[in-house]
Amino acid sequence: MAYRRTAAVQARLDASRGAILRAAITLLTEHGYAGCSVAAVAAGAGVATGTVYRHFPSKAELVTEVFREAAGREVAAVAAALRRPGPVAGRITALVETFAGRAFKAPRLAYALLAEPVDPAVDAERLVFRRAYRDLVAGVVAEGVAAGTLPPQNPDVTAAALVGAIAEALVGPLAAGAAEVDTIPSLITFAHRAVGGADVAHP
Numbered sequence: 001m002a003y004r005r006t007a008a009v010q011a012r013l014d015a016s017r018g019a020i021l022r023a024a025i026t027l028l029t030e031h032g033y034a035g036c037s038v039a040a041v042a043a044g045a046g047v048a049t050g051t052v053y054r055h056f057p058s059k060a061e062l063v064t065e066v067f068r069e070a071a072g073r074e075v076a077a078v079a080a081a082l083r084r085p086g087p088v089a090g091r092i093t094a095l096v097e098t099f100a101g102r103a104f105k106a107p108r109l110a111y112a113l114l115a116e117p118v119d120p121a122v123d124a125e126r127l128v129f130r131r132a133y134r135d136l137v138a139g140v141v142a143e144g145v146a147a148g149t150l151p152p153q154n155p156d157v158t159a160a161a162l163v164g165a166i167a168e169a170l171v172g173p174l175a176a177g178a179a180e181v182d183t184i185p186s187l188i189t190f191a192h193r194a195v196g197g198a199d200v201a202h203p
Contacts, residue, residue: 017055019045024066029109033118036063060119067122071113071129075136077102082136088144089197095137096166096188103170104184111174114167133163141195151196162194 023044027035038059042049056062081098082091103110112118113126137159144150166187173183189199 013055016045016047016051020047020052020055020062021066021069024062025070025109028063028066028070028112029106032108032112032116033063033122036066038062060121063119064121064125067113067125070109071125074099074102074113075129075132078133079136082140088140088147088149089192091140092191092195092197093188095140096184096191099133099166100170100184100187103174107174107177110170114174115171130160130163130167134159137162144195144197149197153196158195162191165194166191 020041024036024041027040027044036059038049038052041062042052045052052062056065078095078098081094084091084094103114134156138155141150141153141155141158145152145155169183169187169190192199
């Protein structure tokens with residue numbers, strides 16, 4: 001007879017895995033991938049090193065899952081910003097304010113998600129999430145084109161170029177741990193011009 005985990009056993013395993021991921025994300029936020037050793041994660045989660053390996057057979061698998069968890073939160077935040085009702089111009093502004101604003105609130109984490117050298121498996125996941133951002137932005141651009149508020153264009157190409165440019169513009173300031181005063185306003189202006197929209201006034 002095949003062994004079946006009881007609900008209580010599964011709940012304990014899920015709780016242990018959740019604690020490990022939370023500890024790893026905390027370390028990633030504070031120290032980047034270099035701080036996410038298995039031993040440090042185990043200590044932060046209050047479990048034995050062997051318990052970490054029970055859930056994640058290698059450090060590569062651990063940091064890849066940590067990336068998915070952390071990057072997924074950022075994509076969800078941008079998605080929520082882009083779902084707000086209102087004109088396309090306002091949502092393009094919300095895209096930059098949300099993406100860049102969250103990055104500068106947690107610069108070490110944002111740099112780790114965007115550019116820090118790490119295992120190739122994480123680089124592959126970066127492409128997956130870059131495409132997720134592209135698809136979100138492409139939907140807004142397509143709306144603008146359909147409504148006539150943006151000029152005809154390929155929404156996927158525009159969105160991919162815009163997401164890539166914003167991410168690249170943030171890498172330097174994030175690596176330095178601070179943004180220049182006009183970084184976000186300048187990115188907002190760039191984003192509107194990139195999609196063919198009108199310039200917007202900044203407060």
